[in-house]
Amino acid sequence: MNSFTDDFKIINYYTAKIIEGMAYVMTIPFITSILFKEWNAAIDFALSFMISMTVGLILEIVCIDHKKNVKWLHGMIIAGYAWIMLMILDAIPYWLSGHYGSFLNATFDVMSGFTTTGIVLIQDLDHVSNGINMWRHILTFIGGQGMVVMTLSFLVGLKGAYMMYVGEGKDEKLLPNVKHTARAIWRISIIYLVVGTLVLTIAGIYIGIGPISSFLNSLWIYMAAWSTGGFAPHSQNMLYYHSMLYEIITIIIFVIGSFNFALHYSVWTGNKKEIYKNIETVSFFSTVMITFIIVTSGLLKNNIYPNAVILFRKGFYQLISAHTTTGFMTLYANQMSTDWGTLSLIGMVIAMLIGGSACSTAGGFKGMRVGIIFKSFIFEIKKLFIPEKAIAVEKYHNHGDIKLDDETVRKAMFIVLCYIATFTIGVLFTIYYGYPLDKAAYEVASATGNVGLTIGITQPNMPNTLKVVYILIMWAGRLEFMAIFAIIGYIVAGVKKIWQRD
Amino acid sequence: MKNIEKSKNEHVVQGIFIETLYVVVMMVFAYIVGFVMVRL
Numbered sequence: 001m002n003s004f005t006d007d008f009k010i011i012n013y014y015t016a017k018i019i020e021g022m023a024y025v026m027t028i029p030f031i032t033s034i035l036f037k038e039w040n041a042a043i044d045f046a047l048s049f050m051i052s053m054t055v056g057l058i059l060e061i062v063c064i065d066h067k068k069n070v071k072w073l074h075g076m077i078i079a080g081y082a083w084i085m086l087m088i089l090d091a092i093p094y095w096l097s098g099h100y101g102s103f104l105n106a107t108f109d110v111m112s113g114f115t116t117t118g119i120v121l122i123q124d125l126d127h128v129s130n131g132i133n134m135w136r137h138i139l140t141f142i143g144g145q146g147m148v149v150m151t152l153s154f155l156v157g158l159k160g161a162y163m164m165y166v167g168e169g170k171d172e173k174l175l176p177n178v179k180h181t182a183r184a185i186w187r188i189s190i191i192y193l194v195v196g197t198l199v200l201t202i203a204g205i206y207i208g209i210g211p212i213s214s215f216l217n218s219l220w221i222y223m224a225a226w227s228t229g230g231f232a233p234h235s236q237n238m239l240y241y242h243s244m245l246y247e248i249i250t251i252i253i254f255v256i257g258s259f260n261f262a263l264h265y266s267v268w269t270g271n272k273k274e275i276y277k278n279i280e281t282v283s284f285f286s287t288v289m290i291t292f293i294i295v296t297s298g299l300l301k302n303n304i305y306p307n308a309v310i311l312f313r314k315g316f317y318q319l320i321s322a323h324t325t326t327g328f329m330t331l332y333a334n335q336m337s338t339d340w341g342t343l344s345l346i347g348m349v350i351a352m353l354i355g356g357s358a359c360s361t362a363g364g365f366k367g368m369r370v371g372i373i374f375k376s377f378i379f380e381i382k383k384l385f386i387p388e389k390a391i392a393v394e395k396y397h398n399h400g401d402i403k404l405d406d407e408t409v410r411k412a413m414f415i416v417l418c419y420i421a422t423f424t425i426g427v428l429f430t431i432y433y434g435y436p437l438d439k440a441a442y443e444v445a446s447a448t449g450n451v452g453l454t455i456g457i458t459q460p461n462m463p464n465t466l467k468v469v470y471i472l473i474m475w476a477g478r479l480e481f482m483a484i485f486a487i488i489g490y491i492v493a494g495v496k497k498i499w500q501r502d
Numbered sequence: 503m504k505n506i507e508k509s510k511n512e513h514v515v516q517g518i519f520i521e522t523l524y525v526v527v528m529m530v531f532a533y534i535v536g537f538v539m540v541r542l
Contacts, residue, residue: 195518248529255525268517275524285528292532296539308537316532 004494009066011077014164016059018082018148022090023052028138029093033131041131044096052089075164076486079148080479086147087111087471090139097132099123101460104467111471113139114147115478116361118230118327118452119443121460121467125235130216133233137223143478144227144257144361145185168479172262172359188264189226196222196253200246207243225253228362230327230452237329238317244309247317250328258284258324258356260368266399279396280357283371288323291351295319298344315344318453323351325363327452337439337455345442345455352445352453353419363450363477365419369412371396376409418481422473423448429469430457447473 026049033042070078087110094106105121112119113136122128128136142150146168165178174181197218204214217233224231234240238247256264263281266274275281295315305311314330321328336345355364379394386392394404402408426444431437435457443457447470458470476484 191514192518251529252522252525255528256521259521264517264521267520268514270513272516272520275520281524288528289531289535292535293539296536300539306540308533308540311536311540312529312533316529316536320532 004497006066007074007077007490009063010068010070010074011081012059013063013066014070014074014078015082015085016056016063018078019052019056019059019085019089021150022086022142022147023049023056025138025142026052026093026135029131029135032134033129036130038129038131041093041097041129044093045131045135047096048089048092051092055085055089070164073486073490075166076483077490079164079166079168080475080483080487082148083111083114083475083479087114093132093135094122097129099125099128099132102464104464105460108467108471109136110139111474112452113229113231114143115450115474116140116144116227116229116325116363116452117447117450117474117478118224119446119454119458119470120231121458123460125233128233133216133220136231137220137229137233140227140229140231141189141223144229145189146182150182150186166482168483172260174262174265184265185261188261188268192226192253192256193222196226196249199249200253203243203245203249204241207241207246221250222253225250225326225328226257226361228254228257228324228326228356228360228450230321230329232328236332239330239332244313247313247330251317251320254324254326254328255320258326258360258362260357260359262359262399263357271399274399277397279371279375279398280367283367283374284323284357287351287354287367287370288320291323291347291354292316292319294347294350295344298341298347301343302339302341304339319348319351322348322446322451322453323354323356325352325355325449325451327446329453333454333456336442336453342438345438348453349441349445352449352451353423355449355451363448365416365449368398369416372404372408372412373416375404379404415480419448419477422476422481426469426473429466433463433466444470444473448477450474450478 026045030042030045030049033039033045087107091103091106091110094100094109095103099122100106100109101121101123108121111117118140146165148164148168165181174184197215200218200222201211201215204218205211209217220231220233223229230237232238232240238250260278260280263274263278292315296311299305299311299315305314317328317330318336353364354370355366356362358366358368375394375396379392382394383392395401396404423444426448427437427440430440430444435443439455439457442453442455445451446453
């Protein structure tokens with residue numbers, strides 16, 4: 001049994017590797033800055049790279065004698081702890097850029113990027129350098145696939161990487177080996193990166209953007225869409241492009257991005273029927289339609305979108321953006337609070353909380369859990385109508401028929417309850433700072449589900465305590481709570497040991 | 503070996519097409535729902 005200090009050193013050794021991995025990624029925005037002759041940004045990235053590498057190397061050298069295979073507890077804690085360390089170190093280029101009012105604001109945007117949320121505190125976004133824009137979108141792209149697994153699988157080849165994979169909120173193995181699983185995830189994302197960027201670039205040129213600008217915009221929009229992140233290089237977000245073609249292409253990218261990586265793998269290896277049989281795609285389609293009807297009912301009651309095309313471009317776009325937890329907007333935030341009405345906002349809150357698929361780039365409860373809970377609900381009703389001695393069996397389809405058992409339902413219920421508890425705490429904090437209930441619920445659902453749509457609460461001048469609460473909510477929601485419970489348990493155990501020693 | 507690679511690539515292209523088709527069907531369905539609700 002490892003002591004508390006030994007555990008701490010093992011955790012820090014692998015966290016150091018992750019920090020170094022992400023420091024290498026800084027070379028991409030550095031090169032971008034050089035190419036566009038943005039010398040200040042290039043210096044910021046060079047400095048940030050050196051700081052990250054220094055921290056990483058010091059931690060590695062101090063903990064080198066603890067290079068061991070990790071256990072479940074280590075894996076979980078590394079996933080959660082590394083995200084906090086990276087949040088601080090990767091915020092340095094943001095802070096040096098001068099576009100943030102404080103270092104806290106910069107860390108907020110890093111966590112928003114990593115968790116693929118998309119709410120931002122950046123100031124003067126329309127005049128940000130290409131280097132910083134590249135960094136913003138790379139953070140959200142890597143966050144969507146899982147940066148801990150990326151670093152450990154590619155740089156270290158660690159046996160215990162599966163624990164960290166689970167710690168980052170992904171639990172389906174596409175292949176028996178987690179290293180191959182991580183590479184399969186990256187292969188899928190890179191293939192879509194090439195296809196999606198190409199299609200968006202052509203669309204951009206077609207709507208009148210210059211070729212180089214169109215390529216950069218397309219690359220960044222693709223990264224944000226695929227990762228269901230919601231960042232955009234312009235303060236008007238998707239409204240900037242004023243193009244239905246661009247909107248349709250982005251819907252296709254972010255809905256596909258919200259699919260389970262296991263589903264992609266299954267369909268891409270010949271199992272095409274899985275797309276309409278899988279519990280997640282069935283659940284997703286159903287909940288999208290139900291929430292769209294709720295939102296549309298509210299919108300029609302207020303009579304603001306007079307025809308089906310505008311309803312599709314405004315109502316459906318925001319709804320599907322919310323449901324996939326992307327956060328792209330074709331409206332101004334204040335239009336939503338003044339025009340949409342309470343019923344539409346409730347529909348949006350439900351969509352944001354449900355979210356996309358498990359083991360995907362999306363957040364929220366996940367379609368799998370909604371499907372499982374719904375099936376168990378129907379099963380309980382069915383049992384009332386069958387003879388007492390009959391043996392009832394309920395199944396759901398997820399790459400084959402699986403028997404619905406109590407443990408599966410219990411696990412699904414547990415995570416959903418964690419989301420609801422986190423959402424409630426966030427709403428209480430927001431109300432405490434004087435915001436009305438409906439707006440508070442909307443903003444906190446957006447943070448909890450890692451969505452990124454805003455109703456105007458998330459601004460640089462919001463209370464600092466609320467910023468910290470939202471950072472914690474985004475972090476907990478993205479890691480699906482288990483890594484956070486592991487960290488809390490580890491700290492409590494450590495404090496207990498110190499207490500008993502005294 | 504080349505046939506295996508070709509078959510894999512075909513699956514990938516078909517996979518992208520099928521996933522895109524799912525989203526297109528969803529969008530058409532949503533448009534129809536919106537259209538009917540506006541008319542009603």
